[in-house]
Amino acid sequence: MSLRTSDRRKRNNRISYALVFLVLGFIFSFSYRTLGPGSETQQLRSGIDSKEEGFREELIEQKERNKQLTDEITSKQKAIAEVEQTLSDTEENHDSLVKEARSLRLLLGVVPASGQGVRVELADGDYDPAKQNPNEYIVHESQVLMVVNELKIAGAQALSINGQRLNANSSIKCTGPVITIDGQTYPAPFVVEAIGDSDALHSSLTLKGGVMDSLLLDNIEMKIEKQKEIIMPALRDDIQG
Known part of the structure; x- marks a missing residue:
């Protein structure tokens, strides 16, 4: 081999090595810029991670905050429910007291009364004075009181006898064929009127073995009628006193 050929081959090898090193250097440089600590990719990835972390924290x-608001709403709803319940209880108590006061006024007879109810007529039985004892056929106070008390138990709101309003302390006394109510005298027949549930009042008097059967056995004539409306005035001042 000639010296010239050998030199040419060495020069070509150096050029090849130089090109290889140049390409490798370019690759290393590019990789470093792309993937290195200060590379744009790394910076981009770091920025994304930072944003994700911020999103997670937010x-x-x-x-x-939602939990706090939920707890706050629950607390306020509970407070509102308690206030509503208090108002409801107060309103119910008020209504109850109003009804009770009205019932007491009706019972005392200090206010007029009206409504459905029953009309009960008690009359002396037919008898022969020459042969029979009149006391066994005339209406007595105990029999009138039996009717009045039964009507009270059945829920009568207001009562009257022969048009005279009764109160909680009314006195009913018998004097022969007449009865005296709070100082006022009335002859038979005696008409007892009661305001209340007409069905309940009627049923209480007509129960088998009850008031009506007892009075019929005592030879007292008794009639009971349901009334759609009964009107009773308040007690007069002179009677109340």
Whole structure:
């Protein structure tokens, strides 16, 4: 081999090595810029991670805030429910007291009364004075009181006898064929009127073995009628006193 050929071959090898090193250097440089600590990719990835971390923190804060708001709403709803219940109880108590006061006024007879009810007529039985004892056929105070008390038990709101309003302390006394109610005298027949549930009042008097059967056995004539409306005035001042 000639010296010239050998030199040419060495020069070509150096050129090849130089090209290889140049390409490798370019690759290393590019890789470093792309993947190195200060590379744009790394910076981009770091920015994304930072944003994700920020989103996570914001989401956690939002969840905590939502929980606080939920607890606050629950607390306020509970407070509102308690206030509503208090108002409801107060209203119910008020209504109950109003009804009770009205019932007492009706019972005392200090206010007029009206409504459905029953009309009960008690009359002396037919008898022969020459052969039979009149006391066994005339209406006595105990029999009138039996009717009045039964009607009270059955829920009568207001009562009257022969048009005279009764109160809680009314006195009924018998004097022969007449009865005296709070100082006022009335002859038979005696008409007892009661305001209340007409069905309940009627049923209480007509129960088998009850008031009506007892009075019929005592030879007292008794009639019971349901009334759609009964009107009773308040007690007069002179009677109340």
